[in-house]
Amino acid sequence: MSVKFAVLGHGVVGSGVVELFYKNKESIEKRAGTEMDVKYILDLRDFPDSPYKDKFTKDFNDILNDDEVTAVAECMGGVEPAFTFVKACLERGKSVSTSNKELVAEKGDILLAAAKAHSCNFFFEASVGGAIPIIRPLHKCLAANDISAVAGILNGTTNFILTKMYKENMSFGDALALAQQLGYAEKDPTADIEGHDACRKICIISSLVFGKHVYPKSVFTKGISEISLDDVKNADSMGFAVKLIASVRRLDNGKILPAVMPMLVPYDNIISNVNDVFNAVTVDGDGIDKVMFYGRGAGKLPTASAVLGDVIDSVKHSVTVFSQSWESSDDDKFIEPVANFSARWYIRDSSGSRITDKVMTFAEASALGADSCIPVLE
Amino acid sequence: MSVKFAVLGHGVVGSGVVELFYKNKESIEKRAGTEMDVKYILDLRDFPDSPYKDKFTKDFNDILNDDEVTAVAECMGGVEPAFTFVKACLERGKSVSTSNKELVAEKGDILLAAAKAHSCNFFFEASVGGAIPIIRPLHKCLAANDISAVAGILNGTTNFILTKMYKENMSFGDALALAQQLGYAEKDPTADIEGHDACRKICIISSLVFGKHVYPKSVFTKGISEISLDDVKNADSMGFAVKLIASVRRLDNGKILPAVMPMLVPYDNIISNVNDVFNAVTVDGDGIDKVMFYGRGAGKLPTASAVLGDVIDSVKHSVTVFSQSWESSDDDKFIEPVANFSARWYIRDSSGSRITDKVMTFAEASALGADSCIPVLE
Numbered sequence: 001m002s003v004k005f006a007v008l009g010h011g012v013v014g015s016g017v018v019e020l021f022y023k024n025k026e027s028i029e030k031r032a033g034t035e036m037d038v039k040y041i042l043d044l045r046d047f048p049d050s051p052y053k054d055k056f057t058k059d060f061n062d063i064l065n066d067d068e069v070t071a072v073a074e075c076m077g078g079v080e081p082a083f084t085f086v087k088a089c090l091e092r093g094k095s096v097s098t099s100n101k102e103l104v105a106e107k108g109d110i111l112l113a114a115a116k117a118h119s120c121n122f123f124f125e126a127s128v129g130g131a132i133p134i135i136r137p138l139h140k141c142l143a144a145n146d147i148s149a150v151a152g153i154l155n156g157t158t159n160f161i162l163t164k165m166y167k168e169n170m171s172f173g174d175a176l177a178l179a180q181q182l183g184y185a186e187k188d189p190t191a192d193i194e195g196h197d198a199c200r201k202i203c204i205i206s207s208l209v210f211g212k213h214v215y216p217k218s219v220f221t222k223g224i225s226e227i228s229l230d231d232v233k234n235a236d237s238m239g240f241a242v243k244l245i246a247s248v249r250r251l252d253n254g255k256i257l258p259a260v261m262p263m264l265v266p267y268d269n270i271i272s273n274v275n276d277v278f279n280a281v282t283v284d285g286d287g288i289d290k291v292m293f294y295g296r297g298a299g300k301l302p303t304a305s306a307v308l309g310d311v312i313d314s315v316k317h318s319v320t321v322f323s324q325s326w327e328s329s330d331d332d333k334f335i336e337p338v339a340n341f342s343a344r345w346y347i348r349d350s351s352g353s354r355i356t357d358k359v360m361t362f363a364e365a366s367a368l369g370a371d372s373c374i375p376v377l378e
Numbered sequence: 379m380s381v382k383f384a385v386l387g388h389g390v391v392g393s394g395v396v397e398l399f400y401k402n403k404e405s406i407e408k409r410a411g412t413e414m415d416v417k418y419i420l421d422l423r424d425f426p427d428s429p430y431k432d433k434f435t436k437d438f439n440d441i442l443n444d445d446e447v448t449a450v451a452e453c454m455g456g457v458e459p460a461f462t463f464v465k466a467c468l469e470r471g472k473s474v475s476t477s478n479k480e481l482v483a484e485k486g487d488i489l490l491a492a493a494k495a496h497s498c499n500f501f502f503e504a505s506v507g508g509a510i511p512i513i514r515p516l517h518k519c520l521a522a523n524d525i526s527a528v529a530g531i532l533n534g535t536t537n538f539i540l541t542k543m544y545k546e547n548m549s550f551g552d553a554l555a556l557a558q559q560l561g562y563a564e565k566d567p568t569a570d571i572e573g574h575d576a577c578r579k580i581c582i583i584s585s586l587v588f589g590k591h592v593y594p595k596s597v598f599t600k601g602i603s604e605i606s607l608d609d610v611k612n613a614d615s616m617g618f619a620v621k622l623i624a625s626v627r628r629l630d631n632g633k634i635l636p637a638v639m640p641m642l643v644p645y646d647n648i649i650s651n652v653n654d655v656f657n658a659v660t661v662d663g664d665g666i667d668k669v670m671f672y673g674r675g676a677g678k679l680p681t682a683s684a685v686l687g688d689v690i691d692s693v694k695h696s697v698t699v700f701s702q703s704w705e706s707s708d709d710d711k712f713i714e715p716v717a718n719f720s721a722r723w724y725i726r727d728s729s730g731s732r733i734t735d736k737v738m739t740f741a742e743a744s745a746l747g748a749d750s751c752i753p754v755l756e
Contacts, residue, residue, distance in 0.1 A: 020665050024524050030589075031521045033700035125519060131666035133511070133519030141503060141511030143409045144686030146402050211408075270672060273651045287398050287683030288509035288673060294648060295669030305665030308522030316701075322411035322694065 002035035003315045005071040006063040008085060010043040010056070013099045013126070014075035016304030017311075018052060032312045039069055064088055071314045073307050074098040083107050090114040090122060095317070097310030099126035099303050105200035109213040109328040116320045123310035123324070128201045129154065129279050131302030132295040133309075138208055138283065139323040145285030147209050151247035151377060152281035153274050154201040156297045157185045157192035158224050158244040163275040166232045166241060172225065184277055194223035195244060195260040202246035205281075206258045210250065212329045214258055220338035222261040231372050234353040235346060240264035241272040245377055255336040263377040264346050264355075271377070339363040343375035380413035381693045383449040384441040386463060388421040388434070391477045391504070392453035394682030395689075396430060410690045417447055442466055449692050451685050452476040461485050468492040468500060473695070475688030477504035477681050483578035487591040487706040494698045501688035501702070506579045507532065507657050509680030510673035511687075516586055516661065517701040523663030525587050529625035529755060530659035531652050532579040534675045535563045535570035536602050536622040541653040544610045544619060550603065562655055572601035573622060573638040580624035583659075584636045588628065590707045592636055598716035600639040609750050612731040613724060618642035619650040623755055635714040641755040642724050642733075649755070717741040721753035 007014050018038055021028065029035050040063045041055045050056070060081075063069055072089045074096055076082045082103050086096050091114055098104065103111075104124045115122040125135045129152075138147075153159050157179055164175035176193070179185035191197045199221040206214040224244050235242050243265050248258035265272040270292060274280040279297030284290050296302040341362040346355055349370040356365075365373050385392050396416055399406065407413055418441045419433045428434070438459075441447055450467045452474055454460045460481050464474045469492055476482065482489075482502045493500040503513045507530075516525075531537050535557055542553035554571070557563035569575045577599040584592040602622050613620050621643050626636035643650040648670060652658040657675030662668050674680040719740040724733055727748040734743075743751050 020522055023664065024522060027524060028522055031517065031701040132669055133515035133671075136519050137511035137515055139409065140691055141514050141687045142683065143690045144398055144402060144406055144683050146405060270648070270651055273648050285683070286401065287679045287686070289677075289680060291510055291671070291673030293511075293669070293671060296667050299667075301665045302667060305520065305522050305663070308665070309519045312521045312701075313518055316699075323409040323690075 002037055003032070003070060004037055004039040004068045005073065005311055005315070006040040006042065006069050007038060008042045008072060008074045008082070009076035010041050010045070010047060011075065011077070012300045013303045013307065014041070014043070014073070016300035017073050017075060017307050020301055020304045020308055028308070028312060032315055034315060036315065039066070060085055064092060070094055071311050072096045073311050074100055074103070075307060076100065077102065079103055079106050086111055086122070087114055090120055091118055093118045093120045095121040095123070095314035097123040097126070097307050097314055099307050101127040101197070101200040101204065105203040105216050108204065108207060109326060112325045116325065119319055121314050121317055121321055123314055124204065125310050126303050126306035128204050129281060129293065129295065130297040130299060131305050132279060132281065132293045132297065134205070134281050134293050135208065135324070137293065138205070142283060142285055142288060143323055145287040147283060147285045149247065149249040149284040150205050150209060150281060151245055151271070153243055153271065153279050154246045154281070154297065155192055155195070155198040155244060156277035156279055157189065158198070159274065159279070160184050160277045162224060162227070162232070162242055162244065165227070165229055166236050167275070169229065171229055172227060193225050195221040198244060198246040198260045202248055202258050202260060206248040206256060207326045208324070209248070210256050211326050212334055213326055214329070214335065215332070218332040218335050220259045220261070224262050227262055228372065231346070231348060231374065234348065235264050238355060239267050240346070240376070241267065242374065243271065251336055253336070255334055257336040257338070257341055259338055259341055261375065263375050265377045269377065341375070343378070346372070346374040346376065348372040380415055381410070381448060382415055382417040382446045383451060383689055383693070384418040384420065384447050385416060386420045386450060386452045386460070387454035388419050388423070388425060389453065389455070390678045391681045391685065392419070392421070392451070394678035395451050395453060395685050398679055398682045398686055406686070406690060410693055412693060414693065417444070438463055442470060448472055449689050450474045451689050452478055452481070453685060454478065455480065457481055457484050464489055464500070465492055468498055469496055471496045471498045473499040473501070473692035475501040475504070475685050475692055477685050479505040479575070479578040479582065483581040483594050486582065486585060487704060490703045494703065497697055499692050499695055499699055501692055502582065503688050504681050504684035506582050507659060507671065507673065508675040508677060509683050510657060510659065510671045510675065512583070512659050512671050513586065513702070515671065516583070520661060520663055520666060521701055523665045525661060525663045527625065527627040527662040528583050528587060528659060529623055529649070531621055531649065531657050532624045532659070532675065533570055533573070533576040533622060534655035534657055535567065536576070537652065537657070538562050538655045540602060540605070540610070540620055540622065543605070543607055544614050545653070547607065549607055550605060571603050573599040576622060576624040576638045580626055580636050580638060584626040584634060585704045586702070587626070588634050589704050590712055591704055592707070592713065593710070596710040596713050598637045598639070602640050605640055606750065609724070609726060609752065612726065613642050616733060617645050618724070618754070619645065620752065621649065629714055631714070633712055633714040635716070635719055637716055637719055639753065641753050643755045647755065719753070721756070724750070724752040724754065726750040
């Protein structure tokens with residue numbers, strides 16, 4: 001029997017899924033234990049020169065109503081119409097694998113419940129860290145651990161800019177322009193630069209690790225646009241790299257504190273050596289102490305690799321993977337206000353720059369009225 | 379229904395499995411989707427003060443013949459009697475999860491076949507890289523990739539010694555003595571120092587990635603006992619860290635070349651920043667480019683975390699995981715002789731030390747008759 005799957009969207013990621021699948025079809029089928037093929041590619045545009053032009057459709061119902069299609073790769077991006085399409089597929093028992101972080105961060109709980117109700121799977125390895133295996137390791141390999149914290153560099157664009165600033169003394173503006181020139185940043189770079197992209201990813205990780213849906217609106221998010229070259233140089237001379245860190249920790253009061261903000265990372269923490277467009281995620285647990293996952297967080301084939309890995313896994317599962325789920329949340333009372341985020345702080349004011357000796361809360365550090373105030377990742 | 383499992387061996391790892399399981403029982407059962415309990419602990423010794431003393435047995439047949447036991451954690455180490463016990467369990471349809479790298483490296487093909495024949499699973503995440511998720515990510519998350527190379531620091535003892543040499547100018551002998559004092563090295567440190575431990579791990583990875591059983595005897599293995607402080611200092615001044623690297627690559631002729639030897643790692647390769655007892659593995663594939671996994675490669679709870687993660691996964695699978703398998707090998711004709719291992723080389727002779735401009739084979743470099751001759755990891 002041959003398993004047929006559909007790819008929704010033929011943009012960068014969707015076309016990468018089709019390309020990588022046909023490149024490695026033989027070994028993929030060996031790993032899946034079954035023959036596989038792409039039956040449909042959904043896109044409103046025409047691709048008359050594609051070698052797969054016979055597979056294109058503009059009508060989602062062709063896919064939804066075809067019982068031979070048992071798995072779907074969603075690579076459209078954005079909440080709608082992706083949400084409507086994905087939910088409809090799951091309700092027909094078709095497993096869906098997605099690269100769409102906005103969809104998972106906003107609607108993950110609903111889609112996981114739909115998958116469970118219809119004995120299929122909603123997978124989203126590609127939505128966090130691109131090529132880097134992180135979702136499956138978190139809920140499978142580390143399942144025996146009490147995980148207390150996750151922190152990482154989850155946006156490649158901002159990491160590229162910060163690396164150029166401290167390795168090559170570029171200003172923020174010049175580094176951003178270079179990132180745009182190289183295709184690492186969009187024309188409108190807001191979602192990357194202001195931290196919204198990293199925020200969606202830490203929402204997904206927080207929901208998976210702590211079991212309740214964390215919405216982007218509940219997470220304090222600060223980007224890197226206020227980071228000056230002075231701050232980066234000062235930090236370097238004190239033994240720290242400035243990185244945009246998305247993090248979540250569980251506090252002693254049982255609440256969790258997710259946040260996205262620039263932080264100073266000591267050079268003896270391996271995260272400080274993660275440069276250019278690379279991403280990395282560290283996980284702290286009582287069994288493992290600390291593990292780190294590192295790789296390319298974006299790009300056509302890296303993201304396609306993660307989507308396809310999920311598709312292959314989904315055709316092997318006839319039941320819902322229980323450990324990859326979380327509950328809906330009615331409120332955000334389980335989330336600690338960022339005012340109580342505590343750390344040592346880098347302070348720059350009229351008397352110079354320094355790292356505070358003592359741990360202070362975000363509220364206390366902000367009250368100092370310094371020109372620049374950045375927490376240290378311990 | 380409550381799932382009952384048994385733990386074979388109550389040494390460092392086996393006692394860690396029991397300890398971590400009871401510490402996190404509630405969250406583990408939530409992730410497994412079922413109640414779970416340890417029914418037996420097999421050990422020839424007496425543990426009269428253990429809180430679990432009622433669970434101990436000295437008779438393996440108590441476990442084998444108890445149909446209520448559906449999963450087993452093997453933490454005894456060594457090939458026998460572990461092999462006999464594990465095979466018998468699999469032949470009764472009991473899934474086995476092991477931390478025993480020697481067992482997997484010598485008998486993995488046989489045990490995987492036994493698991494397949496009896497619709498259960500033989501899992502071994504803990505056998506490579508301790509706490510670090512690597513086996514499951516390799517065959518699941520990266521399943522869409524054509525993997526061309528894997529390289530890593532797979533032995534914490536030797537990495538600790540090398541780190542002390544280049545960070546603190548310690549001699550090899552002093553660093554080894556310190557490792558023994560801290561419990562990182564055994565009284566007889568041969569298996570670590572001479573690379574045998576890393577060799578078993580790269581055999582397991584090579585077998586999984588390339589699909590045929592690679593035996594330790596087929597893998598060129600050189601340890602760190604000949605590395606002098608001079609070499610480490612010279613390498614550092616040229617921008618390299620000396621690391622014991624276990625690697626495997628697929629060559630253009632279709633053969634694979636696994637090897638364990640000290641290598642010079644450039645400081646801009648993130649592997650060079652992996653210090654002390656930490657391990658790390660990089661994977662090169664056509665979709666992902668390069669990913670890295672990092673963490674504690676040994677120790678009671680880190681290894682127990684990996685074993686328990688497998689046990690939790692095994693109670694959820696009612697069929698054999700197809701992608702985690704390889705074939706037996708009748709000969710080693712698919713393995714390229716180490717004489718053809720090609721790299722740039724660090725050379726130290728009477729005229730000083732240098733890195734060769736051109737790539738040479740192992741045979742060519744050895745023929746130079748230098749006092750020291752170490753390949754560069756690119």
